[in-house]
Amino acid sequence: MDGLLLARIQFALTIGYHFLFPSLTMGTAWVLVVLEGIAFFRKDTGVLRFARLLAKIFVITFAIGVGSGIIMSFQFGTNWSRFSVMVNDVIGSFLLPEVVFAFFLESTFMGIYVFGRGRVPKPLHWVSIIMVALGVTMSAFWILSANSWMHTPAGYALSHGKIVLTDFWTAVINHTTIIRFLHTFDSSLVYSAFFLLGMLSWMLLKGKDADVARKLFGGALLFALITSVVQVFPFGHSSIVSVERHQKAKFATLEAVSRSTNELGLILFGVPSPNPPYTLWKIEFPGIMNPLLGTNNTYTITGLDAIPADNRPPLVLTFITFHLMVYLGGLFIAAALLGFILQRLKKLESFPPLLWFFVFGIPLPMVAIEAGWITTEVGRQPWIIQDILRTRDAVTVIAPGEVLFSIILIGALELLFLALYITLVVRTIRKGPEAGNGEAKNG
Amino acid sequence: MDSLAVVWFVLEAVFLAFYAVLDGFDLGVGTLFAFAKTEEEKRTWLGSIGPVWNGNEVWAIGAVGTLLAVFPPVYAALLSTLYVPVYLVLASLIIRAVAIEYRTSLRDGFVKSLLDVGIVGGSGFVAFALGFAGGNILHGLPFNGNLAPQGSFLALFHPLSVIGGLASLAFFCLHGASWLVVKTEGETQKRAKRFVKVLRVAFPALLLVTAVTSAFAVDSSLLHGVPGKPGFWIPAVLAVAALGLSIGFSLTEKPLFSFIANGATVAALVALGACILFPAMLPSSLPGIAALTVANSAVSHTALTVNLITATIGVPFVIAYTVFSYFLFRGKATDGHY
Numbered sequence: 157m158d159g160l161l162l163a164r165i166q167f168a169l170t171i172g173y174h175f176l177f178p179s180l181t182m183g184t185a186w187v188l189v190v191l192e193g194i195a196f197f198r199k200d201t202g203v204l205r206f207a208r209l210l211a212k213i214f215v216i217t218f219a220i221g222v223g224s225g226i227i228m229s230f231q232f233g234t235n236w237s238r239f240s241v242m243v244n245d246v247i248g249s250f251l252l253p254e255v256v257f258a259f260f261l262e263s264t265f266m267g268i269y270v271f272g273r274g275r276v277p278k279p280l281h282w283v284s285i286i287m288v289a290l291g292v293t294m295s296a297f298w299i300l301s302a303n304s305w306m307h308t309p310a311g312y313a314l315s316h317g318k319i320v321l322t323d324f325w326t327a328v329i330n331h332t333t334i335i336r337f338l339h340t341f342d343s344s345l346v347y348s349a350f351f352l353l354g355m356l357s358w359m360l361l362k363g364k365d366a367d368v369a370r371k372l373f374g375g376a377l378l379f380a381l382i383t384s385v386v387q388v389f390p391f392g393h394s395s396i397v398s399v400e401r402h403q404k405a406k407f408a409t410l411e412a413v414s415r416s417t418n419e420l421g422l423i424l425f426g427v428p429s430p431n432p433p434y435t436l437w438k439i440e441f442p443g444i445m446n447p448l449l450g451t452n453n454t455y456t457i458t459g460l461d462a463i464p465a466d467n468r469p470p471l472v473l474t475f476i477t478f479h480l481m482v483y484l485g486g487l488f489i490a491a492a493l494l495g496f497i498l499q500r501l502k503k504l505e506s507f508p509p510l511l512w513f514f515v516f517g518i519p520l521p522m523v524a525i526e527a528g529w530i531t532t533e534v535g536r537q538p539w540i541i542q543d544i545l546r547t548r549d550a551v552t553v554i555a556p557g558e559v560l561f562s563i564i565l566i567g568a569l570e571l572l573f574l575a576l577y578i579t580l581v582v583r584t585i586r587k588g589p590e591a592g593n594g595e596a597k598n599g
Numbered sequence: 600m601d602s603l604a605v606v607w608f609v610l611e612a613v614f615l616a617f618y619a620v621l622d623g624f625d626l627g628v629g630t631l632f633a634f635a636k637t638e639e640e641k642r643t644w645l646g647s648i649g650p651v652w653n654g655n656e657v658w659a660i661g662a663v664g665t666l667l668a669v670f671p672p673v674y675a676a677l678l679s680t681l682y683v684p685v686y687l688v689l690a691s692l693i694i695r696a697v698a699i700e701y702r703t704s705l706r707d708g709f710v711k712s713l714l715d716v717g718i719v720g721g722s723g724f725v726a727f728a729l730g731f732a733g734g735n736i737l738h739g740l741p742f743n744g745n746l747a748p749q750g751s752f753l754a755l756f757h758p759l760s761v762i763g764g765l766a767s768l769a770f771f772c773l774h775g776a777s778w779l780v781v782k783t784e785g786e787t788q789k790r791a792k793r794f795v796k797v798l799r800v801a802f803p804a805l806l807l808v809t810a811v812t813s814a815f816a817v818d819s820s821l822l823h824g825v826p827g828k829p830g831f832w833i834p835a836v837l838a839v840a841a842l843g844l845s846i847g848f849s850l851t852e853k854p855l856f857s858f859i860a861n862g863a864t865v866a867a868l869v870a871l872g873a874c875i876l877f878p879a880m881l882p883s884s885l886p887g888i889a890a891l892t893v894a895n896s897a898v899s900h901t902a903l904t905v906n907l908i909t910a911t912i913g914v915p916f917v918i919a920y921t922v923f924s925y926f927l928f929r930g931k932a933t934d935g936h937y
Contacts, residue, residue, distance in 0.1 A: 222696055226656075237747075240671045249902050251667060263657050268924055553747040553748075554679055562686040
């Protein structure tokens with residue numbers, strides 16, 4: 157195998173693995189801010205017991221997220237050195253604030269949050285989880301700003317084959333930063349909402365601290381409903397509109413648009429194929445794409461026929477992951493809505509199938525998130541920086557054996573720790589909140 | 600040369616020094632964890648670093664992030680040339696992070712003892728690798744004019760890198776043992792004092808060997824005129840003085856001062872390394888390849904300015920809440936269970 161392919165495999169595995177964890181901790185940090193706040197201000201020991209249970213999961217998720225994330229900040233140098241030399245003038249000025257404003261904040265206050273329970277004053281303990289939440293959120297902002305810049309570069313100039321920063325804020329808030337941040341942040345809220353629903357459902361089904369679960373269920377359902385609705389509209393919708401505006405090849409690929417047209421339907425179902433006509437057994441809602449994109453029917457949507465073959469992303473994977481994400485997004489809204497209605501009618505507990513769905517559906521938002529990221533990253537290929545630098549020109553010239561060694565080393569380790577992580581999370585959820593008034597014995 | 604680039608070179612050294620001073624002791628505690636006996640003792644040791652080690656480690660990301668953001672060619676050449684050791688360090692960091700956080704959630708058994716081995720191995724390897732990398736940087740690394748690595752992994756092993764690695768391992772253990780003397784009491788503290796007793800001899804001896812080896816092994820372009828530079832003598836004298844104080848304070852049973860003097864020692868050693876390098880940052884060990892320097896590696900003036908604004912706003916806050924967190928968890932360590 158060649159070094160480029162191996163480097164891409166390594167990057168895909170490590171980033172895909174890493175994001176399993178921050179995608180949960182970002183939303184959960186804010187959930188804990190609310191729960192710890194309720195426990196503190198209302199002196200609610202039941203909620204505190206539950207918060208401590210969630211905090212346990214939060215801690216083990218955070219730890220593995222930090223561990224797997226450190227790799228990323230070295231990988232640009234080990235495997236993508238030509239990328240680093242060419243663009244760090246811009247990218248570096250987004251990543252440094254991530255370290256200085258976010259990583260230190262979250263790590264330091266995480267120590268206070270975890271070890272400070274029962275040892276530092278309660279208001280300070282609550283502030284510490286707020287600081288952690290701010291840290292993880294800022295971290296997401298800066299890394300998404302860097303990622304967005306690679307999709308829609310702005311605020312730069314080319315000089316002697318290198319990219320130099322000309323306008324910091326234009327580069328940071330490039331065409332897609334805000335919408336990507338909102339879409340990603342909300343995806344994490346959806347994940348944490350369904351995680352919460354899964355845990356609470358288990359408590360109801362098994363009668364573990366069921367009163368607390370009952371008290372929190374309504375709020376959790378409302379949270380899940382709101383976050384999963386806004387995830388589709390406006391955030392998902394705006395994302396796709398911005399892809400159509402700024403990354404024609406990606407849009408044509410994920411919707412399998414074979415020919416440029418001003419009369420495009422929305423594909424409800426189809427089996428993708430790498431060759432024209434790109435979709436088999438297609439079921440579509442005809443003629444709706446222009447209105448959906450907010451354009452009139454004289455606007456031409458670019459098709460794959462207008463894009464040179466060596467500028468097209470891989471179609472099958474992009475198409476599948478995109479539609480998987482969309483279907484799951486619909487499922488989340490449906491489940492949250494059904495739960496919300498049943499809860500209003502006080503019929504929730506007499507309908508266990510939904511509760512079981514919430515329990516076993518815990519990983520589904522994570523699947524949707526990973527699918528969405530595969531869509532956006534594979535959809536940018538063959539470019540690492542859209543229309544500026546090709547992925548194949550960004551890689552370090554290095555012995556493939558060393559890359560293979562690193563994949564096996566890190567891969568084996570991450571697999572092992574994933575197994576340990578899942579075991580611990582499942583065990584923690586099954587066990588439920590610990591008895592008592594939720595106060596710490598020894599921090 | 601852009602004077603902002605020089606400021607950034609100094610900041611890079613400062614971040615590295617912060618890393619060595621702060622994460623240094625928890626790496627040492629992790630390495631010495633091999634000798635922790637009872638479960639209670641293990642928990643106390645980990646409890647002593649538990650609230651702070653994660654924040655300490657971020658200084659490493661700060662130092663690497665600075666190379667990434669300010670000196671991209673150095674970042675690229677350094678990490679791709681040290682490819683295999685870098686991945687071993689990354690593996691060690693993951694193992695360590697997960698092991699420290701997960702062992703409290705596990706019952707005694709095979710997995711838990713495996714994690715304990717992970718804490719020792721992960722911490723010890725990182726402690727060794729820092730000196731190993733330092734030795735390699737001063738010796739020069741095998742990269743060509745396109746910053747592509749040449750030659751095999753084994754070429755990274757030479758007297759300076761290996762002895763440097765052993766010296767840093769000894770230092771971090773000393774630093775960790777001193778921390779344990781400060782943070783524990785009773786039987787545990789007695790044992791920590793015994794570690795200090797051995798290490799306060801072992802580390803100076805290894806440091807001396809490293810210094811002698813350096814005279815022969817450091818890249819010749821760096822050594823040109825070095826002995827005359829005040830930038831060489833001042834940090835060297837400070838390092839020796841701080842080390843002397845550390846030993847003196849530990850002999851006179853002033854553990855906190857001894858611990859602080861350790862920190863000063865390693866900070867002075869980092870400064871010494873930086874002064875020997877300057878204005879170069881990374882010499883190539885291949886013939887005819889010019890060193891990467893502060894001048895030829897720094898990003899544009901605009902990016903230097905933006906990054907400096909970031910650091911000026913952010914770092915004071917970092918220092919403030921780091922101090923605050925150490926203050927909160929002052930006093931003797933307790934059981935690390937949460």
